[in-house]
Amino acid sequence: MNTESSPLFLHVENLQKSFGGVQALKGLSFKVSPGIIKAIIGPNGAGKTTLFNVITGVFPPNGGAIALNGMSIEGCKAREIARLGVSRTFQNVEVFGRMTVLENVMVGRHIQSRAGIISTGLRLVGMRREERQIRESAMQHLAFVGLENRATELAANLPLGEQKLLEVARALATDPKILLLDEPAGGLNTRETEGLAALIHRILEQGITVVLVEHDMNLVMDISDEIMVMNFGEKIAEGKPKQIKNDPLVIEAYLGEEVDYSDL
Amino acid sequence: MQSSNRKALLGLTLFLILFPVVAMNVSAIGHYLDIMIFVGIYCLINMGLSLLMGYAGQISLGHAAFFGLGAYTSGILCTKFSMSPWLAMVAGVGITALVAYIVGVPSLKLKGHYLAMATLGFGVIVHIFFNEEVSLTGGPSGFSDIPGLSILGFSLNSDLSYYILVWFLVLLTLIFSLNVIHSRIGRALRSLHDSELAADAMGVETSRYKVMIFVLSAVYASVAGSLYTHYVGFLSPSSFDFFLSIKLVMMVVVGGMHNIWGALLGTWLLTFLGNEWLHVFHDFDILVYGAILLAVVMFLPDGLVHLVPRMSRVWKRG
Amino acid sequence: MTKITLTGQLIQYLFTGVTVGSIYAMVAVGFNIIYNVTEIINFAQGEFVMLGGLIMVFFTVTAKLPLPLAFVLTVAAVTGVGALMERFTINPLKNASVLTMIIVTIAVSILFKGIAMFVWGKDPYIFPPFSGSKPLFFYGAAIQTQTLWVLFMTAVMVVLMTIFFKKTRYGKAMLACADNPEAARLVGIRVNVMILISFALSAAIGAVAGAVITPISLMEYDRGALLALxxxxxxxxxxxxxxxxxxxxxxxxxxIESMCAxxxxxGYKDAVALILLLLVLYVRPSGLFGNVEASKIKEF
Structure with a gap:
């Protein structure tokens, strides 16, 4: 399937996942149309990260279907899903700590390159050309998130905010059609969060659909086209930010957290 | 190739050229040439082990088995079937790669302690095989009269010629390995070491690369085994026992496993210690080995090679 | 001279197997105690058995102490070795990677082996069986009385361990560490102490195994690795x-091993156990008797 030109629709139907008797996802259904920013919110333990993990093939689901443009992908391995054009970042940052920032992003180019062990070991001409392209493209992605002057540092030495940006650059380097961001604003200060909002808009302008799990309500209400609200592994609401703000079920789910809606 | 690697490679080559000149003219260290041949043979194995352990993060406590498979295949094919040594070496590589693949696919699904024990168990099984298949391997007493190597009719029976052959192959393997390290494959290996979860999400075929590097490291060990056979001309299972597997890991760790140069440094140091400088300790060398390994892991976890940049900085300042 | 019958032979193999198997069992229990508290596999576990046997030889043959005293001193000595190992090598390495932990315990095992060779040399040693060397005859099989001691000690170990982990405060606290070290720390359990106890305890079990098996199988400095495996x-x-x-x-x-031998x-008797180990690891790493869920939620 050629993902280069066609936009990618993500359909999730009746998705179920349980861990040793605990149901983390109880028959979840939703869809993501191309070219939008969709936020998934919900209290802690609602199953948001599990949802990302099941979509990207970290765990197989116990039931239900996930489809990209009608092709079912549930149970596919993580690496296969990456090749189909879905990339992601992680809630608990998973940068490659002992590699440089640039090398991290170069790993993102892995699926867009093909040199095998013989041609790399002997540094054949084709491999060198490919290696140059990998490096240039990785630099461009670093510049896109604003980390170009950090290229030679070890990823483990970056502050958390920059590690999160590095994960975005690394994910973008795979040339995804859909980008899943798991709490990109977690641990960021206000200024960094504003930068992130701008970055997400620029990602959208590249024709990449963005799905994000996020706790920062200001950010979510500000940038999302659609919001889905989850609680206890189920969808309790879905719609435009305005509709979500006034949904009684959502207010109830968040009651314990005393969200201040005045500044939404 | 990075300029630091190029410099180090140049330095190593110069050292290798000068070494025999000095060794052959100073009678006290005349036999160092012989030891350097063993250093080279072990360096071949340990470069693979460094790629596997230091870069891909997968432990093997059974690499003596691959070394032994290469050695025995060469020895048996040359003496019992009168095959050409070079052809036998290639056959050894083929057999070892096949065995490594068959063992590697299920083993590398395991992690940490399980992988360590599985490879250890495999190594012991192969060692028992060498001991018990008397008709093929000569059993515990082994067999001798294995012919030497020759190139285009020129027989490599002097220490100097064998030294040149072994270290030429070491240099080629080193360059090959450095090229792999600084490529998409090397980055894939290091990425799965740091976070298999993220590597998978980036589309890296983590299990495929683990097996690939396991097989490559077995191939290095097999070539080393063939070179060993033709140099010593004699084989017995005790040269490929479980303690050798541990010693190989020890060399890599002491030198510094996150750096292929560390593997070379550790191999050089521990081989000279074992073959030459530890004779003072007679049989009690394992006591010293244990102490060195423990001290390095506890106080210098990145290995001795980690001291080199520090020392050169002090040197430049001084 | 009694006629050797096939049944007699089979019974003989069976007893040999159960005897050797009891030693494997004790080593395995030693692995489990440490693993349950720390998730470390201690590669020096076999060395505890070796030290138990050789120190027992020292106390009985060299120092000529009475057997019960020698036994108690041996277990105490090896327990001390286990505790020292934890204090000086495991405890200082907090948050080390699995790879590092593997290499550290391997280094310790080499060190122990080296020390044993330094003290006792390479020869195997033996000391007289606990209750004389006159065998019992059982359906045409000659059974050494020491075999019964091995079985007895294994049974005692099982009972003592069960009581320790099920009934005592320390035992329960160790299980809590195994389940969730953070939570254990929060409720006031000193995880550090529990780890220390786990090493001491598994060294003690190793010592018992070494002390009872040496009169049957002898003991030398390099026995540890294969026993551990x-x-x-x-x-x-x-x-x-x-x-x-x-x-x-x-x-x-x-x-299985004894029947095969x-x-x-x-010659291939050692390989049998290892091939079995590989097959289990490849096919069912949760073990033949464990189930997959249980292997995730650690339990005794």
Missing amino acids: KGFGAAVLGGLGSFYGAVVAGIFLGI GLVSS
Whole structure:
């Protein structure tokens, strides 16, 4: 399937996942149309990260279907899903700590390159050309998130905010059609969060659909086209930010957290 | 190739050229040439082990088995079937790669302690095989009269010629390995070491690369085994026992496993210690080995090679 | 001279197997105790058995102490060795990677082996069986009385361990560390102390195993590695972390090995246990007797 030109629709139907008797996802259904920013919110333990993990093939689901443009992908391995054009970042940052920032992003180019062990070991001409392209493209992605002057540092030495940006650059380097961001604003200060909002808009302008799990309500209400609200592994609401703000079920789910809606 | 690697490679080559000149003219260290041949043979194995352990993060406590498979295949094919040594070496590589693949696919699904024990168990099984298949391997007493190597009719029976052959192959393997390290494959290996979860999400075929590097490291060990056979001309299972597997890991760790140069440094140091400088300790060398390994892991976890940049900085300042 | 019958032979193999298997079982239990508290596999576990045997030789043969006293001193000495190992090598390395922990325990095992060779040399040693060397005859099989001691000690170990982990405060606290070290720390359990106890305890079990088996199988400095490997085989076969699984699997492994040695080929007897280990690891790493869920939620 050629993902280069066609936009990618993500359909999730009746998705179920349980861990040793605990149901983390109880028959979840939703869809993501191309070219939008969709936020998934919900209290802690609602199953948001599990949802990302099941979509990207970290765990197989116990039931239900996930489809990209009608092709079912549930149970596919993580690496296969990456090749189909879905990339992601992680809630608990998973940068490659002992590699440089640039090398991290170069790993993102892995699926867009093909040199095998013989041609790399002997540094054949084709491999060198490919290696140059990998490096240039990785630099461009670093510049896109604003980390170009950090290229030679070890990823483990970056502050958390920059590690999160590095994960975005690394994910973008795979040339995804859909980008899943798991709490990109977690641990960021206000200024960094504003930068992130701008970055997400620029990602959208590249024709990449963005799905994000996020706790920062200001950010979510500000940038999302659609919001889905989850609680206890189920969808309790879905719609435009305005509709979500006034949904009684959502207010109830968040009651314990005393969200201040005045500044939404 | 990075300029630091190029410099180090140049330095190593110069050292290798000068070494025999000095060794052959100073009678006290005349036999160092012989030891350097063993250093080279072990360096071949340990470069693979460094790629596997230091870069891909997968432990093997059974690499003596691959070394032994290469050695025995060469020895048996040359003496019992009168095959050409070079052809036998290639056959050894083929057999070892096949065995490594068959063992590697299920083993590398395991992690940490399980992988360590599985490879250890495999190594012991192969060692028992060498001991018990008397008709093929000569059993515990082994067999001798294995012919030497020759190139285009020129027989490599002097220490100097064998030294040149072994270290030429070491240099080629080193360059090959450095090229792999600084490529998409090397980055894939290091990425799965740091976070298999993220590597998978980036589309890296983590299990495929683990097996690939396991097989490559077995191939290095097999070539080393063939070179060993033709140099010593004699084989017995005790040269490929479980303690050798541990010693190989020890060399890599002491030198510094996150750096292929560390593997070379550790191999050089521990081989000279074992073959030459530890004779003072007679049989009690394992006591010293244990102490060195423990001290390095506890106080210098990145290995001795980690001291080199520090020392050169002090040197430049001084 | 009694006529050797096939039944007699089989019974002989069976007893040999159960005896050796009991030792594997004790090594496996030692692995499990440390694993349950720390998730470390201690590669020096076999060295505790070796030290137990050789120190027992020292106290009985060299120092000529009475057997019960020698036994107590041996267990105490090896327990001390285990505790020292934890204090000086495991404790300082907090948050080390699995790879580092593997290499550290390997380094310690080499060190112990080296020390044993330094003290005792390379020869195997023996001391007289606990209750004389006159065998018992049983359906045409000659059974050494020491065999009964091995079985007795294994049974005592099982009972003592069960009481310790089920009834005592320390035992329960250790199980809590195994389940969730953070939570254990929060409720005031000193995890550091528990780790220390786990090493001491598993060294003690190793010492007992070494002390009872030496009159039958002799003991030399380099026995540890293979014992550790087979003990690990038993631990995995029984489901890593499972206490009864380890005992059953250890004895099972011993019997298979002994039957193979007697009926098929003695040269390959060591390989049998290892091939079994590999097969279990490849096919069912949760062990034959453990189930997959249980292997995730660690339990005795």
